[in-house]
Amino acid sequence: MPTDLDTxxxxxxxxxxxxxxxxxxxxxxxxxxxxxxxxxxxxxxQAQVMGQKTADxxxxxxxxxxxxxxxxxxxxxxxxxxxxxxWPFFESGLALSEDYGRTIxxxxxxxxxxxxxxxxxxxxxxxxxxxxxxxxxxxxxxxxSQQAKMEAAKWIERITRADLVIAVFIALLGAxxxxxxxx
Amino acid sequence: METLLATLHVAGWAVYVxxxxxxxWVLRYAQRTMPPSQTAxxxxxxxxxxxxxxxxxxxxxxxxxLFLLFALDQDDLASRFSSPELSLADPYGRTLLLLxxxxxxxxxxxxxxxxxxxxxxxxxxxxxxxxxxIQSERERVGRAIKRMEWALRTELVVSVLAVxxxxxxxxxxxx
Numbered sequence: 101m102p103t104d105l106d107t108x109x110x111x112x113x114x115x116x117x118x119x120x121x122x123x124x125x126x127x128x129x130x131x132x133x134x135x136x137x138x139x140x141x142x143x144x145x146q147a148q149v150m151g152q153k154t155a156d157x158x159x160x161x162x163x164x165x166x167x168x169x170x171x172x173x174x175x176x177x178x179x180x181x182x183x184x185x186x187w188p189f190f191e192s193g194l195a196l197s198e199d200y201g202r203t204i205x206x207x208x209x210x211x212x213x214x215x216x217x218x219x220x221x222x223x224x225x226x227x228x229x230x231x232x233x234x235x236x237x238x239x240x241x242x243x244x245s246q247q248a249k250m251e252a253a254k255w256i257e258r259i260t261r262a263d264l265v266i267a268v269f270i271a272l273l274g275a276x277x278x279x280x281x282x283x
Numbered sequence: 284m285e286t287l288l289a290t291l292h293v294a295g296w297a298v299y300v301x302x303x304x305x306x307x308w309v310l311r312y313a314q315r316t317m318p319p320s321q322t323a324x325x326x327x328x329x330x331x332x333x334x335x336x337x338x339x340x341x342x343x344x345x346x347x348x349l350f351l352l353f354a355l356d357q358d359d360l361a362s363r364f365s366s367p368e369l370s371l372a373d374p375y376g377r378t379l380l381l382l383x384x385x386x387x388x389x390x391x392x393x394x395x396x397x398x399x400x401x402x403x404x405x406x407x408x409x410x411x412x413x414x415x416x417i418q419s420e421r422e423r424v425g426r427a428i429k430r431m432e433w434a435l436r437t438e439l440v441v442s443v444l445a446v447x448x449x450x451x452x453x454x455x456x457x458x
Contacts, residue, residue, distance in 0.1 A: 101374075107454045110364070115450035118296075122446065125294065126301015127309070134302070134336060135310060138329035142321045150325070153313040161308065268294055275289035282286065 106179075113176045120168035121271060124214075127161050128264045132257075152230060155256075159226070162218055170211060177204070203281030207273050210266050217259050225259075228252040285354055288347045295344035299337055299389075300446055303439045306333060327404070330431075334397040341393060345386055352379070365455030374456035378448055381458065385445040392438050400434055403427035 102108055135154055139147045177183045182194050182204075194201040229252045237245070276282035310329060314322045360367050360375070367375030404427045412420070451457035 101458060102454060107365070110454040111447075111451045111457070114453045115447050118293075118446050118450050119300070119443070121293070122297040122300040123304050124301065125297035126299065126303075127305040128301075129298050129336070130302040130305035130333070131309070134329050134332045135305070137332060138325045141324050141328040142317075146317065146321055150313050150317065153316060154309050157309045157312050158305070161305070268290075271293045271297065272286070272290040275293055276286040278289065279286055 109175075110179060113172045113179060116168055117172035117176060120165040120172065121267075121274070123161055124165040124169070125264070125267045125271065127158060127165075128260060128267065131155075131158055132260055132264065155226065155229075159218075159222055163222075166211070166215055166218060173207075199281035199283060200277065201281075202283040203273050203277060206283055207270050210270050210273075214263055214266060214270075217263050221256055221259055225252045225256050229256070285351070288350050288354070291343055292347040292351060295340045295342075295347060296446065296449070298340035299344060300442045302333060302337055302340070303435070303442055307435065307439055330401050330404075334393070334401055337393055338397055341386070341390055345390070348382075348386070363455070364453065367452075367455040374458055375452065376456070377458045378451055378456035382445060382448045382452075385441055385448065388441050389438060389445070392434050392441070396431065396434050396438075400427060400431045404431065 102111070131154065139150055139154075142150065174183065177190075177194070182191050183189060184191060192198070194204055196202055196205065229249055273282055306329070310325075314325065317325065355369060357369070360369060367373055369379075370376045371380065404424060448457060
């Protein structure tokens with residue numbers, strides 16, 4: 101067993117980083133290809149309740165893992181000596197002229213895309229999907245609301261699939277770092 | 284080639300571990316609000332898809348891990364943090380061995396879930412069955428569900444520990 105704190109920190113950062121990525125990618129796969137189809141096997145009203153419950157819970161996992169990914173990535177880079185406290189706050193290894201630096205910055209940009217997509221789903225599409233009708237709504241209003249819900253559900257599906265592709269690409273970039281980066 | 288293998292390895296672990304966490308943390312939570320009859324239907328559908336996904340992901344992880352192991356050379360290892368060695372006298376080699384054991388345990392648990400525990404959850408009641416036979420069938424299914432829960436939790440704990448072992452390889456191994 102390692103005896104110094106430095107090595108333990110190295111292991112803990114790597115562990116939390118790997119677990120967060122696993123939860124993000126594996127969770128998206130399970131939601132899309134396991135829980136989604138299983139929802140279709142029960143009556144629509146119950147399926148809607150199940151969809152809301154699973155999506156609410158899954159969003160906690162998504163935001164938790166996205167936060168842990170960036171925090172542990174920062175600490176790992178700092179621990180490896182790539183990040184400093186003086187301007188421009190990073191060493192030459194992270195410059196855009198280096199393969200390693202370009203790969204890291206691309207991963208960061210894609211992580212930002214995942215966050216934007218997550219925010220769109222959490223704060224714009226999910227509330228539309230959960231919106232309830234008020235008493236006295238006309239049939240045209242009911243139809244318009246259902247149309248909006250179906251549209252929101254379609255967009256959530258598209259964004260989830262795009263996120264999955266982006267996350268797997270980030271994993272590819274991350275795996276390439278051991279050999280100096282991909283881009 | 285090694286980057287592709289490493290990506291497959293990471294993606295395999297991610298699908299497997301993330302899937303196990305999602306099934307435990309998301310599906311089990313959603314099930315609490317569902318009527319028992321529908322819980323059984325959702326479990327059956329989700330379980331039958333999940334077992335193949337999990338088995339596939341675990342197989343990819345094992346194969347890519349084996350190829351990555353064959354691709355390792357002493358010069359590469361010597362240039363790494365704490366200069367590990369591929370030997371049982373070194374923590375790196377022992378941790379790799381433990382990872383292999385963890386993979387075998389997971390494969391055994393998952394295979395038992397896919398080919399024994401999941402099919403055992405299907406109720407086989409027939410109209411001509413007596414009340415005692417129906418009761419014993421219910422008890423049998425109840426036992427199968429309990430065993431499945433144990434298997435799922437064991438799988439989750441071992442897989443999360445295995446990620447820890449894998450992560451420790453960056454620092455030369457754990458034991």
